[in-house]
Amino acid sequence: MxxxxxxxxxxxxxxxxxxxxxxxxxxxxxxxxxxxxxxxxxxxxxxIKATANSKTVATNIRERSKLSLFQSFYQDITEEECTLEGIEVMKKVIEKAEKVGEE
Structure with missing residues (x-):
């Protein structure tokens, strides 16, 4: 001291x-x-710096589309890019989930 x-x-x-x-x-x-x-x-x-970085990451997540978040998640887990077929399936899942959420 x-x-x-x-x-x-x-x-x-x-x-x-x-x-x-x-x-x-x-x-x-x-x-x-x-x-x-x-x-x-x-x-x-x-x-303090780590908390500031976490807040920046959280803000970036809120600004991204659901599909983009899924693609990042998929790549993090599998270490591979999501296929076009997988992307199309996920688009349908997201659309359906959004419709259910509106009800």
Whole structure:
């Protein structure tokens, strides 16, 4: 810990800590609480970036067509492209599911 920060802060404040260290730390919450008993949250900077990436992926998924999502899923699972016949079958399934959903 930076001693200037430790000495200048009010030890009774409620704080949120963002760890920027890349390496593994042994029980960082306990070490922080030995100085700041009211630590409310402890997160790693890497997780903040991962969460931001997850939100971007979720937005991209919402913007894609159902057929496109199926094709990506199929390729991820089988490691092969979906055949034209498979695409046609899936189009019919999607259409039928959408009709049932409208009822």
């Amino acid at each position: 930076n001693l200037d920060i430790v000495n200048s802060a009010n030890k009774e404040d409620y704080i949120k800590v963002i760890l920027t260290d890349k390496g593994e730390l042994l029980d960082p919450m306990a070490k922080l609480r030995s100085v700041y008993p009211n630590v409310m949250e402890l997160i790693r900077e890497e997780r």
